[in-house]
Amino acid sequence: MRVLETGNHLIALAAEASRVEVVPAYPITPQTQIIEKVAELIDEGRMNAEYIPVESEHSACAALVSASLTGARAFSATSAHGLAYMHEMLHYAAGIRVPVVMANVNRALGPGWNIWCDHQDSISQRDTGWIQVYVAGHQEAVDTLIQGFRITEDHSVLLPLMVNLDAFVLSHTYMDAEVPSREDVDRYLPPYKPLWKLDPRLPVTHGSVVYPADFSETRESMQLGHKNAREVIREAAREFEDVFGRRHGDLVEGYLLDDAEYLVMAMGSLSAESRVAIDRLRESGVKAGLLRVRFFRPFPTEELRTLCRDRASIMVIDRDVSYGMEGALFSEVKAALYGHADVPVRNLIVGIGGRDVTYELIADMAQKAWNGEIGDVTWGDSHTTESHRVTREMLCEFDRLFESEKEVR
Amino acid sequence: MVSFKDLPEEELFLAGSTACQGCPSSLALRIAFKALGSNTILIVVASCTSVLQGSYPLSAINLPLMNVAFATGGASASGVAAGVKALVKRGELAEEPTVLVWAGDGGTYDIGIQSLSGAAERETDFIYVCYNNEMYSNTGTQRSGATPLGAWTTTTPGGKVQHRKDIAQIMIAHRIPYVATASLAYPLDFYQKMQKAKGIRGTKYIEMLAPCPPGWKFPSAQMIEVSRLAVQSGMWLLYENEDGETRFTGGTKRIIEGKVKKKPVKDYLEMQGRFRQVLASPEGQEAEDLLEEQVSDSIRRLHGWVPEYI
Ligand SMILES: Cc1ncc(C[n+]2csc(CCOP(=O)(O)OP(=O)(O)O)c2C)c(N)n1
Ligand code: SF4
Ligand SMILES: [Mg+2]
Numbered sequence: 211m212r213v214l215e216t217g218n219h220l221i222a223l224a225a226e227a228s229r230v231e232v233v234p235a236y237p238i239t240p241q242t243q244i245i246e247k248v249a250e251l252i253d254e255g256r257m258n259a260e261y262i263p264v265e266s267e268h269s270a271c272a273a274l275v276s277a278s279l280t281g282a283r284a285f286s287a288t289s290a291h292g293l294a295y296m297h298e299m300l301h302y303a304a305g306i307r308v309p310v311v312m313a314n315v316n317r318a319l320g321p322g323w324n325i326w327c328d329h330q331d332s333i334s335q336r337d338t339g340w341i342q343v344y345v346a347g348h349q350e351a352v353d354t355l356i357q358g359f360r361i362t363e364d365h366s367v368l369l370p371l372m373v374n375l376d377a378f379v380l381s382h383t384y385m386d387a388e389v390p391s392r393e394d395v396d397r398y399l400p401p402y403k404p405l406w407k408l409d410p411r412l413p414v415t416h417g418s419v420v421y422p423a424d425f426s427e428t429r430e431s432m433q434l435g436h437k438n439a440r441e442v443i444r445e446a447a448r449e450f451e452d453v454f455g456r457r458h459g460d461l462v463e464g465y466l467l468d469d470a471e472y473l474v475m476a477m478g479s480l481s482a483e484s485r486v487a488i489d490r491l492r493e494s495g496v497k498a499g500l501l502r503v504r505f506f507r508p509f510p511t512e513e514l515r516t517l518c519r520d521r522a523s524i525m526v527i528d529r530d531v532s533y534g535m536e537g538a539l540f541s542e543v544k545a546a547l548y549g550h551a552d553v554p555v556r557n558l559i560v561g562i563g564g565r566d567v568t569y570e571l572i573a574d575m576a577q578k579a580w581n582g583e584i585g586d587v588t589w590g591d592s593h594t595t596e597s598h599r600v601t602r603e604m605l606c607e608f609d610r611l612f613e614s615e616k617e618v619r
Numbered sequence: 620m621v622s623f624k625d626l627p628e629e630e631l632f633l634a635g636s637t638a639c640q641g642c643p644s645s646l647a648l649r650i651a652f653k654a655l656g657s658n659t660i661l662i663v664v665a666s667c668t669s670v671l672q673g674s675y676p677l678s679a680i681n682l683p684l685m686n687v688a689f690a691t692g693g694a695s696a697s698g699v700a701a702g703v704k705a706l707v708k709r710g711e712l713a714e715e716p717t718v719l720v721w722a723g724d725g726g727t728y729d730i731g732i733q734s735l736s737g738a739a740e741r742e743t744d745f746i747y748v749c750y751n752n753e754m755y756s757n758t759g760t761q762r763s764g765a766t767p768l769g770a771w772t773t774t775t776p777g778g779k780v781q782h783r784k785d786i787a788q789i790m791i792a793h794r795i796p797y798v799a800t801a802s803l804a805y806p807l808d809f810y811q812k813m814q815k816a817k818g819i820r821g822t823k824y825i826e827m828l829a830p831c832p833p834g835w836k837f838p839s840a841q842m843i844e845v846s847r848l849a850v851q852s853g854m855w856l857l858y859e860n861e862d863g864e865t866r867f868t869g870g871t872k873r874i875i876e877g878k879v880k881k882k883p884v885k886d887y888l889e890m891q892g893r894f895r896q897v898l899a900s901p902e903g904q905e906a907e908d909l910l911e912e913q914v915s916d917s918i919r920r921l922h923g924w925v926p927e928y929i
Contacts (some may be wrong), residue, residue: 231705234698258708260701264694265737272691272734273698276662279685280702281711302688408683408699410658410716415678417686419670
């Protein structure tokens with residue numbers, strides 16, 4: 211079915227097409243439309259699922275985990291503070307090995323309330339054990355959500371999966387997209403067959419005390435799940451293409467890579483903007499290409515080592531920052547390439563808190579980065595002025611204020 | 620009336636648990652399982668019960684069991700209830716099993732109250748049992764919102780200066796169909812309450828006073844005796860509330876009806892090391908009076924007035 215819909219509504223429709231059975235959720239801008247649509251689909255009898263109107267995101271994730279452990283297919287959606295509030299349960303979901311899929315609409319974290327896009331929310335959950343994929347377009351959001359269940363429910367994976375889509379740029383813009391019917395999805399996604407579950411017919415204890423003698427192995431098996439996921443992700447993309455004829459890449463997606471000497475690397479919708487920048491650079495004779503990281507976890511280490519070899523220079527775009535260090539993707543890229551590709555890599559931090567990023571800016575900064583004209587880590591669109599800094603003088607001003615108040619008293 | 624002979628012989632709480640001697644939670648689990656039977660899914664909230672069930676790869680609990688995070692008792696029940704509903708719809712399960720949450724007072728009064736309240740408001744079909752040992756036992760005896768005034772804990776080294784809150788009444792205020800309190804000194808009363816809860820749709824809340832020998836500092840052989848004195852002194856009132864109507868049961872009923880005389884709170888306090896310090900202090904009499912007053916106040920709130928013979 212071809213529809214003209216927002217990214218958020220497309221996510222809801224894709225969940226419906228995937229025969230999701232339980233949806234616990236809590237509203238937060240800019241995710242709200244997803245769960246409103248789910249509630250509406252259920253109310254109209256178009257979606258055969260239980261909606262759990264939980265009282266917080268911590269509870270949303272708790273119910274997501276426990277519902278999945280009964281053997282039902284479970285889905286949720288959140289964003290920013292909601293995702294942060296789930297943090298404990300994100301670890302729980304991964305540790306108890308439930309194959310749930312959750313959409314996260316990437317939004318900045320306060321304070322300084324900001325509902326606009328950046329990747330700080332999901333990047334901050336990097337080490338929870340979740341599979342993380344970042345989509346760059348509406349159709350890809352639909353297709354990735356469906357593939358998500360196929361990937362996470364694979365018995366060699368069984369790790370929760372987060373589909374990240376950029377706030378407003380994708381969540382609230384309308385685009386026409388193909389939403390497959392449930393029957394079509396059935397040809398691709400088999401019913402969920404749990405490897406373990408909560409069932410009175412076979413009483414099993416889940417998540418009890420595990421001593422140091424065994425605990426490490428449970429965590430190593432999660433690492434193995436991520437390792438296995440790499441092949442399952444590739445397979446899921448191939449099979450999806452066979453059934454639906456669409457492909458958005460697997461762990462990575464390349465654009466004009468073959469003869470490229472200079473690379474831009476990015477995640478999410480900024481890669482779509484970067485494509486335009488690459489086109490412009492090509493027009494002016496620069497052999498530029500784009501390497502989009504779709505899966506941040508598991509990280510496409512092998513792909514990067516192969517695809518970055520013999521390039522002249524790379525610029526990594528981050529829509530996030532690991533404070534006290536640098537952009538998170540930048541760190542990961544360097545770690546992956548260390549000892550494998552001798553290529554200069556520089557970092558552009560842009561688009562924080564929804565700041566608009568144009569292809570002109572990307573093209574301009576990329577050339578500077580490749581020519582070594584900017585530092586290793588550059589806040590590309592920064593216009594920090596004196597008014598953004600808390601100066602010594604301002605602090606002294608407060609001191610004087612307190613002193614004079616004391617005198618008055 | 621049920622008698623002990625009517626209790627099923629099947630033991631779903633197996634031998635080999637790692638609980639302390641005289642552990643109230645273990646005994647309560649054993650009785651609860653007999654009342655609910657094997658078609659039950661158990662959710663254990665972080666507490667002593669997460670530990671006493673035994674550790675991986677062994678388990679003393681012969682039910683499908685999910686150990687959940689501290690704040691998630693109610694939400695986890697909502698998830699399981701929705702999950703099994705979906706499985707019944709799909710034809711995977713013939714009927715929805717009973718969903719039982721087992722949580723301590725910390726997981727109920729404090730960190731878990733939001734999630735429990737949410738589940739009750741959502742009318743999730745499950746039984747929530749709080750075994751209330753009036754402190755955080757698992758982490759080594761810290762105060763909770765259930766710790767009574769005067770009691771020593773590691774975070775109230777001079778004795779707690781506030782009263783406990785009345786969470787059963789908070790649950791009644793949710794207008795759920797069934798709320799009850801229970802005591803291990805009245806096991807058949809508890810058994811019947813669990814059975815009744817099983818037969819009612821919606822959220823059921825049952826709270827068991829759980830005198831914990833190491834935490835309350837009394838010999839483990841006296842666990843039932845302390846439980847009984849809690850009721851006899853009025854420090855723990857036994858009742859059930861069905862659709863808003865409160866009915867006293869067990870020892871409390873006999874006190875309210877004037878059939879037996881309520882014992883002084885002091886008798887109960889003196890059995891436990893956790894009150895020794897406050898009783899010996901200059902504020903000892905005041906603490907005792909405040910607790911007696913609170914007993915009267917609780918009876919007044921439940922019954923409407925305090926009969927003069929109490
Ligand atoms: C978020 C979080 N904070 C703290 C803890 C540590 N913790 C585990 S059990 C517990 C106390 C449990 O007290 P209660 O619910 O009364 O059960 P009891 O141990 O007394 O049986 C605490 C503080 C935790 N597991 N999770
Ligand atoms: S500390 Fe108390 S509640 Fe915990 S296992 Fe021991 S007796 Fe039971
Ligand atoms: Mg306790």
